[in-house]
Amino acid sequence: MWLTAVNWSLCFFFGSASVHVEQPAQRSAELEELVIVIQSQRNSYHVQRSYQRKEEILQEAANLGQGVPVVLLLHELSDYEGNWSILPALPLLSAIYGESASWFLFIEEETTAILRVLLKVLKRYPVQEEWFLGQRLHDNKPSIVHHYAFSEDPTSFGYPDPAAGWALSAPLYQRLAERIQYENLKSDFTIDLTHEIALFIWEDGRGPKLTSVPEFCTETRDNCATTFTTYLPNCGDPVSKTDIFVAVKTCEKFHSVRRHCGKTFAILRHFLSEAMPKVDWLLIVDDDTLISLPRLRRLLRCYDPKEAVSLGERYGYGLMQNGYSYATGGGGMVLSRMAVSSLVSSGCSCYSDDAPDDMILGRCFTSIGVPITHSPLFHQAQPDDYLGTRINPQHSISFHKHWNIDPVAVYRNWFQDSHLRDEL
CATH class of the missing domain: 3.90.550.50 (Spore Coat Polysaccharide Biosynthesis Protein SpsA; Chain A)
Structure with missing residues (x-):
């Protein structure tokens, strides 16, 4: 039987023969x-x-x-x-x-x-x-x-x-x-x-x-x-405190509005109403969200409030099946006035008052072509839920949930010094 297409050579050791196949040379990257x-x-x-x-x-x-x-x-x-x-x-x-x-x-x-x-x-x-x-x-x-x-x-x-x-x-x-x-x-x-x-x-x-x-x-x-380099760039002086409206979602015990999505859309409409001062940014947080407003003000200097901006920790749902992205609510959702106006005028709404508001907002923004902008400085979970090298005490903006922790201690450890420095 004849062998073809392979280069064969014979090597002799102690009088016996073995077959040696020449391997192709390993190629390195260019x-x-x-x-x-x-x-x-x-x-x-x-x-x-x-x-x-x-x-x-x-x-x-x-x-x-x-x-x-x-x-x-x-x-x-x-x-x-x-x-x-x-x-x-x-x-x-x-x-x-x-x-x-x-x-x-x-x-x-x-x-x-x-x-x-x-x-x-x-x-x-x-x-x-x-x-x-x-x-x-x-x-x-x-x-x-x-x-x-x-x-x-x-x-x-x-x-x-x-x-x-x-x-x-x-x-x-x-x-x-x-x-x-x-x-x-x-x-x-x-x-x-x-x-x-x-x-x-x-x-x-x-x-x-x-x-x-x-x-x-x-x-x-x-x-x-x-x-x-950093996830918290220096784009100039922080935006003014008066340029951010902070809305805190809370529970029935403290407020008459009960439902997540219903609350959020009520906030969006109120933000645009004549009763409100016309400010550039809307921050929506839960009542168990810890947040550094000085760091947020520094980050927002990088963004144009005249652009439709939806900013936070980005998650995705069904992305392999043409799904959508959303900014997680617990870590804080930051919306420019243009983004709020575009969403409200689109007619997009909750399919029920108790629907997950962050996912509904993400789906609505996807439908009108507003991208969800990701910042790893926002966190949906507690500090201990993240690997230490992934989060920086100097460069974190938010954490979420008060289960089995002392939230005041977390605030002091992660945010208080930055507030004192930034307010000087």
């Missing part, structure tokens, strides 16, 4: 085979920041002279708002770039990619294999944010810090892009993006775990492939 996805948002401030980040990356590539990567702004990939959750975008990303890309790198608007170091890092991982790379985080205790996953040993499961960026090799993202088209997610809700992506990739142990890469950084130090 800059032009890298697709950098900036997880941009449609709001004008975030569009500007993401374009600045793109220009910085392309300028560094030009200085290196080793090719030019594809730099993609995620909000420009398609009109579908749910692409922010990444998994719905994978089939389209694969269809456009699958033949030419060896790696996809996902970064946030404030993440810097140092290309010369990044190339060296990626060359350590053969592009023919499935790789999921990032700065590894793990829960120290079971967390409601992660649906108490891995409750017996929370440290056993790793997920990437989004601020440091994370990468997928070609074989992995191509397989994921195919799989996502026929496999349903375990939950209709998208809450903590990178944790849920890591769970989908891990596939109950059948897929790869996250490989921790020390050069994926969130602070500036030697030999970093990525670094991160």
Whole structure:
């Protein structure tokens, strides 16, 4: 029997023969085979920041002279708002770039990619294999944010810090892009993006775990492939206290209006009424929301109140089935006057007074084309429900729920100093 199409050679050891198959050489990544996805948002401030980040990356590539990567702004990939959750975008990303890309790198608007170091890092991982790379985080205790996953040993499961960026090799993202088209997610809700992506990739142990890469950084130090600045930018003087109207939803014990959605839409109409002063921003919170107004005032300076802005901690519902996003109510929902006016005039309303108001608002804003703008400074849960490295005592705006905690102590630990400094 003759063997063809394979290059065979004979190696002799101690008089016996064995067959040796020459393996193809492992190919390393090149800059032009890298697709950098900036997880941009449609709001004008975030569009500007993401374009600045793109220009910085392309300028560094030009200085290196080793090719030019594809730099993609995620909000420009398609009109579908749910692409922010990444998994719905994978089939389209694969269809456009699958033949030419060896790696996809996902970064946030404030993440810097140092290309010369990044190339060296990626060359350590053969592009023919499935790789999921990032700065590894793990829960120290079971967390409601992660649906108490891995409750017996929370440290056993790793997920990437989004601020440091994370990468997928070609074989992995191509397989994921195919799989996502026929496999349903375990939950209709998208809450903590990178944790849920890591769970989908891990596939109950059948897929790869996250490989921790020390050069994926969130602070500036030697030999970093990525670094991160801040989620609380300095855009100038904080907005005035008189530019924010604060509405606190409460319960029947303290107020005659009982229903969540009914309360919220009553607030929206009252905000626009002649009885109210005409201010730029509406903040809607629960009566168990803790919030730093000085930090919120600083953050709001970055946004144009003449634009329709819905700002908060963004969740998603049914995003794999053309669903919608919403700002979680407990962490605080911030709406510009233009956003409130657009929503009220659209005629969108509660299907019942006791419907979940934050989800109804999200669905309404989606129907009229107002994007939900995400800030990780808002938190739907308590501080202990988040990994310590994910939340910063200097850069958190809100927390929610008073169960089994001393809310005054939480306020003092997380917000009081900032109030004193900012009021001086």
